[in-house]
Each structure stands twice: as structure tokens, then as C-alpha cells.
Amino acid sequence: MNDPGQPTFTAFTGTLRLANGGLETVMQGLRAWRAEHPGRPWVVVRDDTGQVTDLDPDQPLPPMAGPAVPEPAPPGGAPRGVRGRPRLGVVAREVTLLEAHWTWLKAQPGGASATLRRLVEAASHAPDPRETVRLAQARTARAMASLTGDLPGHREALRALQASDATAFRVHVRTWPPDLRDYIFRLAAPAFPGGMRA
Known part of the structure; x- marks a missing residue:
């Protein structure tokens, strides 16, 4: 498993x-x-x-990056001079915003840092649908470059993928060998918000 x-x-x-x-x-x-x-x-x-x-x-199996996991704090706490609260996994970094943004953040319950953490958490659990489409297009295009470049309809399928045109995409890949076609369909599915059936 x-x-x-x-x-x-x-x-x-x-x-x-x-x-x-x-x-x-x-x-x-x-x-x-x-x-x-x-x-x-x-x-x-x-x-x-x-x-x-x-x-x-x-x-031997190469190490593969999975989801990012924060590294544990060093024994005895962080070295002096490290900003934030490293023992709690909080690291200070610079954020540049317009003055109006800072004004709004400061007025929120818990202040700017707490508000930014809440916004980032919410966004990470509910990704922007446009970003989901963009990532699916990019990953599918990379896989197609390696797997389907010599197949008929490859360029047309790429154009349909970039346009999120599921109908044209299906037309151009329908004659591809089943294993490749099904794999590319699976990678590309999120690029077509209206849905796509093989």
C-alpha cells in the first residue's frame, strides 16, 4: 500500500x-x-x-521529496539571534506589503502574524481552482513531451490542453495506445474544470 x-x-x-x-x-x-x-x-x-x-x-531507492515537513528544533533550542519561535516551528521571514495591507492586518484579531497564518492555512486547504488547472496543464505537458511527442495529434492535444478544451483534447488523443491515452487523461483531468471522460 x-x-x-x-x-x-x-x-x-x-x-x-x-x-x-x-x-x-x-x-x-x-x-x-x-x-x-x-x-x-x-x-x-x-x-x-x-x-x-x-x-x-x-x-538503492533514491530519496523522494514528499510533502514538506518542518525540521525539529535543535536540542537546547535555536541558536541565539534566530528570529521567530523556532522551538514551536515558527520562523521569521520578511513579508513586503502595501501600507493599506498592513493597516488591515493590524486591525484583525490576533494581529498581523496570526491573520497571515490563518489566511495561508485556509488557502492551502482550499487551493485556487485556477492554480489546480495550471498545475495539471504543466504536469500533463511535461509527461506528453516525454511520452507522446511522436504520436499523431500531439501538438493539437497540447493546444487543447492549454485552452482547457476537453472536447478537442479527447478528439486528438483518442487514437493513442490505450495505456498512454488513459495515463494522459488521468494527469490532465483537473485541467478541464467541466470534467472529462476517457
């Missing part, structure tokens, strides 16, 4: 999907496939970014 905080990957050889899941699952799939097909190439894509990941099944 995959750790929900860790990234997932999908491995392909040509147009055939070899494995999908956490890093160890994909590495096991690559080892098994390579044993039966020595010398055949593969490509592994990190699902959340669309970037190709260089994996060697003979090497």
Missing part, C-alpha cells in the same frame, strides 16, 4: 505501461520486466509533476 504522503510513479516501455504506484512497487515492476526483456528501454514518470525520473532497479 502506498504512503499517501509519498509521490507515485508510472513506468512505460514504448506505449505499454509496466508499473504504477509507489517507488518500491515501480522498482519491483521494472526488475521483473527487465528479467524477461533484458536491454529494452523504459521511462518512469513522477505522476504529481509529469517529470521523467531516472531510476536504476539495481541501485
Whole structure:
């Protein structure tokens, strides 16, 4: 079972999907496939970014960045001169705002810092739909550059993706091999706010 905080990957050889899941699952799939097909190439894509990941099944698992986790405070507290409250995980950094923004923040319950923390928390739990679309477009375009560049309709599909035109996107990818088509549909789905069915 995959750790929900860790990234997932999908491995392909040509147009055939070899494995999908956490890093160890994909590495096991690559080892098994390579044993039966020595010398055949593969490509592994990190699902959340669309970037190709260089994996060697003979090497130990590489460290993979999951969600950001604050580092624990050093024993005995933070060194003198560190601003904020490092023992509590609070780090002071510079924020530049207009005077009107500072005036509004200071008038809020708890002051500027507490208000900014509340705003950031709220935004991180309810991301802007436009940002969701942008991230899906970027990750899908990266994966397509590695996986579908030679397929008919690739450029047209990219244009439809950037325009969030689900109908045109489906038209241009419908003849692609099923494993690739289904994977690209899955990555691209959030780029089409009205929905998209394979």
C-alpha cells in the first residue's frame, strides 16, 4: 500500500505501461520486466509533476521529496539571534506589503502574524481552482513531451490542453495506445474544470 504522503510513479516501455504506484512497487515492476526483456528501454514518470525520473532497479531507492515537513528544533533550542519561535516551528521571514495591507492586518484579531497564518492555512486547504488547472496543464505537458511527442495529434492535444478544451483534447488523443491515452487523461483531468471522460 502506498504512503499517501509519498509521490507515485508510472513506468512505460514504448506505449505499454509496466508499473504504477509507489517507488518500491515501480522498482519491483521494472526488475521483473527487465528479467524477461533484458536491454529494452523504459521511462518512469513522477505522476504529481509529469517529470521523467531516472531510476536504476539495481541501485538503492533514491530519496523522494514528499510533502514538506518542518525540521525539529535543535536540542537546547535555536541558536541565539534566530528570529521567530523556532522551538514551536515558527520562523521569521520578511513579508513586503502595501501600507493599506498592513493597516488591515493590524486591525484583525490576533494581529498581523496570526491573520497571515490563518489566511495561508485556509488557502492551502482550499487551493485556487485556477492554480489546480495550471498545475495539471504543466504536469500533463511535461509527461506528453516525454511520452507522446511522436504520436499523431500531439501538438493539437497540447493546444487543447492549454485552452482547457476537453472536447478537442479527447478528439486528438483518442487514437493513442490505450495505456498512454488513459495515463494522459488521468494527469490532465483537473485541467478541464467541466470534467472529462476517457
